[in-house]
Amino acid sequence: MPTPTAFYKSQDKDFTLIQGDCVELLNSFDFKFDMIFADPPYHLSNGGISIQSGVPVSVNKGKWDKSQGFEEDYKFDKTWLAACREHLKSDGTIWVSGTYHNIFSVARCLTELDFKILNCITWVKTNPPPNLSCRYFTYSAEYILWARKEQKVGHYYNYELMKEINGGTQMRDVWTLPAIAPWEKSCGKHPTQKPLCVLSRIIQASTKPGAWILDPFTGSSTTGIAATLLGRRFLGIDQEEKFLEMSRARREELNSYNRRGELLEKLEKQAKLFRDSDIRVLGEPQAYYGPELPF
16 A cells, blocks of 8 residues: 555644545554554444533434444454554553443453553543433543553653642542533534543643654544644544544644634643643653654
8 A cells, every 4th residue: 555645734744634544544654653542433323312502412423433233343443453553662652532332342452452551541521411311320421541552661651740730649540621612613513522631631641742643533633733732743544534624724723823822721721731921831851753754
């Protein structure tokens, strides 16, 4: 398979998008990333109803989110995770988000592929949608598995910064953070868009400035927007052109320093990530990361 062609590349080459199936594309080039964040299909598009902004809506996200049965879903998860593993540096880590619909399959695959699971983060949403049936507890959390590539090769964790963000005490594996806010949808609406506050924390916890980050299911590229705001470099992959166009628009918004400042100010209020007027990140060592992407 030929080397991919960029769907979009920012002028400073810190943000690149490619279109297609992530497994096929990852198998077509050789490049190692410092960290991967993946928000794969949760397989929960089952015809149910939820609430958004007080209005009943279908939970169906698209064909890509429908379950094909436990074994097929498991094979899918193992295939893309194996492809991602080949693109992690030996000391790299991967984060994978999910709910009970897919997270147990992902954990099984990570173990079988010889990753070392480091944490299972419970992200408790401050503003979850209500449960319409009133027959079971309201769904108010998602889970994010954090794993490193090698069993015996150390990984990067910015312990001091996480402690600082947490008010001087060790940060726990339960994070209380809001779901996506209206100001994060300025370029359109993605059905599974993650909030910047969650991705900013993940990126700061597990990478240094200049690091290369991959998102194989990039969607509207919250991972990439957080990476750009925090001085990292990013590659996003998606099959849907409309989502890649949304990602392009979100990245081009950041060409405006006013927009960057606005987003950082809102992040500060949300998650208290930034504490000085120069918007430098506390406790982060500067590092040089080598080669550019081969496309």
